[in-house]
Amino acid sequence: MTIKPIFDQEKCDGCGLCVTVCRCGALEMQNNIVNIIEVAHCGWCMDCELVCSTGALQCPFEIVTLDT
Amino acid sequence: MTITAESLGKLKYFAGLEPQQLSNLPQLFKEKAFVKGQTIVAEADINENVHFVSSGVVKVFKTSSEGKEQIIKLIRPGESFNDIPVFNPGPSPYSAQALGNTLIYWIDKKDLLGLMRNNWAVTVNALSAVADQSRLLLQLVEDLSFKNVTGRVAKILLQHSTPGPEGTPRLTQYEMAAMAGTAREVVGRSLKALEDSGAIKLEGHRMIISNKEYLKQLAGLN
Numbered sequence: 696m697t698i699k700p701i702f703d704q705e706k707c708d709g710c711g712l713c714v715t716v717c718r719c720g721a722l723e724m725q726n727n728i729v730n731i732i733e734v735a736h737c738g739w740c741m742d743c744e745l746v747c748s749t750g751a752l753q754c755p756f757e758i759v760t761l762d763t
Numbered sequence: 764m765t766i767t768a769e770s771l772g773k774l775k776y777f778a779g780l781e782p783q784q785l786s787n788l789p790q791l792f793k794e795k796a797f798v799k800g801q802t803i804v805a806e807a808d809i810n811e812n813v814h815f816v817s818s819g820v821v822k823v824f825k826t827s828s829e830g831k832e833q834i835i836k837l838i839r840p841g842e843s844f845n846d847i848p849v850f851n852p853g854p855s856p857y858s859a860q861a862l863g864n865t866l867i868y869w870i871d872k873k874d875l876l877g878l879m880r881n882n883w884a885v886t887v888n889a890l891s892a893v894a895d896q897s898r899l900l901l902q903l904v905e906d907l908s909f910k911n912v913t914g915r916v917a918k919i920l921l922q923h924s925t926p927g928p929e930g931t932p933r934l935t936q937y938e939m940a941a942m943a944g945t946a947r948e949v950v951g952r953s954l955k956a957l958e959d960s961g962a963i964k965l966e967g968h969r970m971i972i973s974n975k976e977y978l979k980q981l982a983g984l985n
Contacts, residue, residue, distance in 0.1 A: 698853045698967065698968045700777075700921045701838060710840075711861065712819070712820045712839070714811075714821055715799075715820070715862075715863025715864050715865075716799065716820060716862045716863035717863075718799075721842065726956065727818055737967075738966045739976065741870070741936065744935060744936070745862075745947070746820045746837060746839075746862060746863075750937065753935045753937075754892050754935060754936075754968065755932065755933035755934055755935045755938075755963075755968070756933060756935070756936075756968060756970040757921050757968055757969050757970065758933075758970045758972065759924065759970065759971050759972065760919055760924045760971075760972045760975060761906055761971055761972060761973050761975075762836065
């Protein structure tokens with residue numbers, strides 16, 4: 696399964712800034728609601744999280760330790 | 764794309780103006796659409812126009828001689844940038860780049876000062892915008908000068924790298940910023956420094972701690 700940014704519709708104010716900054720076409724607006732498309736090439740640039748002023752989009756990191 | 768009294772009324776500089784006052788403004792402004800990644804203002808350029816974001820979002824940032832970037836602020840619809848050279852003659856102190864498709868309005872120094880001379884509300888709004896920026900910059904100075912943010916971020920990564928009962932914990936940069944008592948932009952800079960030093964590797968949504976001992980040292984845990 697492709698890892699996608701986490702979207703909280705209740706927090707979204709429909710401003711659409713996330714869609715305008717998305718580099719890989721993973722986000723689109725449908726009826727003023729953000730829709731996250733399954734995109735294998737999401738590079739986790741976090742621009743959508745950066746521009747979201749309501750915290751509706753989140754790009755959390757999985758923090759993994761290498762056994763050294 | 765047409766500049767209207769209504770679209771100008773949404774800008775913070777012109778909040779509180781009567782419709783009749785707004786109706787005289789469009790002729791003083793110019794507009795231009797920028798695409799993702801396009802530079803709107805370059806640091807050190809001579810540019811005495813105050814810019815306003817009508818739609819989209821703009822990143823204002825400084826770049827070091829080694830190419831390191833520090834984001835100062837994201838400018839959202841209604842907000843302004845490049846105000847400083849208008850009130851304090853000199854080159855633009857930062858660069859501004861469109862993060863997505865963006866529509867920008869701008870007004871030149873002479874016209875803005877004329878508006879301020881004749882309209883107290885515009886003067887107060889402009890002062891408020893510049894004071895907001897000063898407050899933000901002072902916070903950034905405090906964070907970068909007095910707080911060991913990289914050490915705090917290192918500690919946060921170590922504390923959250925052990926898988927909990929429900930699997931590997933996940934953290935956003937906002938959450939790390941809240942934990943470290945700083946801004947997301949400062950956490951981003953710290954993570955880049957940690958990546959450059961080889962302490963961590965960023966692979967998509969995975970942040971791999973590749974030098975745990977160094978992180979411990981930075982966090983003061985050794």
